[in-house]
Amino acid sequence: MLTISPDFVRTLYESADAAHAFDHVLRVTRLAVHIAEAEGANVEIVRVAALLHDVAGSRHDHHLASARMARELLAEAPPTFVDAVAHCIEAHRFSQPPEPLTPEAKCLNDADKLDAIGAVGVARAFAFAGAHGGRLWTHPLSELDQLIGPDREAYRRAHGGTQDYTPSHEFLCKLAGLADAMYTATAREIARERHDFMKAFFHRLDAEAQGLR
Numbered sequence: 331m332l333t334i335s336p337d338f339v340r341t342l343y344e345s346a347d348a349a350h351a352f353d354h355v356l357r358v359t360r361l362a363v364h365i366a367e368a369e370g371a372n373v374e375i376v377r378v379a380a381l382l383h384d385v386a387g388s389r390h391d392h393h394l395a396s397a398r399m400a401r402e403l404l405a406e407a408p409p410t411f412v413d414a415v416a417h418c419i420e421a422h423r424f425s426q427p428p429e430p431l432t433p434e435a436k437c438l439n440d441a442d443k444l445d446a447i448g449a450v451g452v453a454r455a456f457a458f459a460g461a462h463g464g465r466l467w468t469h470p471l472s473e474l475d476q477l478i479g480p481d482r483e484a485y486r487r488a489h490g491g492t493q494d495y496t497p498s499h500e501f502l503c504k505l506a507g508l509a510d511a512m513y514t515a516t517a518r519e520i521a522r523e524r525h526d527f528m529k530a531f532f533h534r535l536d537a538e539a540q541g542l543r
């Protein structure tokens with residue numbers, strides 16, 4: 331059977347963008363393995379699923395395409411192992427079905443969400459905005475809140491990736507809700523500090539962007 335090592339997997343991610351590059355995969359793998367150990371989930375399933383979770387890129391259906399690629403790469407592994415890994419990968423998206431049903435899928439889903447918040451989450455949101463020609467800041471959070479309205483996911487679907495959708499928009503539409511959406515107690519605990527730091531960052535950005543402080 332093919333050995334799924336970080337060095338082998340690195341070669342599969344050479345064309346990935348900054349927010350989904352191999353360093354994202356390594357961070358998610360470390361977090362996911364840590365959560366799996368703490369939660370008593372199967373660490374090998376979680377490790378292999380984390381290493382392959384974005385292998386098909388970052389398009390809207392990449393969770394399904396990555397699960398298919400993982401099945402091909404793991405063709406000689408026991409079918410129950412392959413099914414378990416594929417389910418983790420299919421269920422790793424926060425905003426898209428299917429829901430994670432197994433302890434292993436919950437570990438990967440939570441690790442991927444942890445990598446979208448905290449200092450790394452802020453850095454990834456700005457890397458994404460930079461790559462899409464977006465602006466650093468346009469409005470204070472209180473005004474954005476009014477602008478975005480109650481259906482944050484609909485706003486993100488309509489405006490995400492456009493020039494006027496800044497990391498502060500991403501914070502309100504998606505990132506601010508991730509800490510409360512964790513499946514495991516271990517990730518919820520890690521998320522708390524990351525969430526508070528990220529929230530403080532975006533509030534401070536409001537003050538500095540308006541020439542205050």
Ligand code: ADP
Pocket residue numbers: 349388422423424442445446451454455456458459489490491492495496497500504505
């Ligand atoms: P996933 O692959 O987990 O579904 P996404 O592809 O939606 O996640 O996002 C990957 C990373 O890029 C996240 O950290 C997210 O905050 C950031 N990102 C995605 N879309 C935007 C955007 N329109 N503006 C700023 N950051 C974004």
Ligand code: NI
Pocket residue numbers: 383384392393422423
């Ligand atoms: Ni993904």
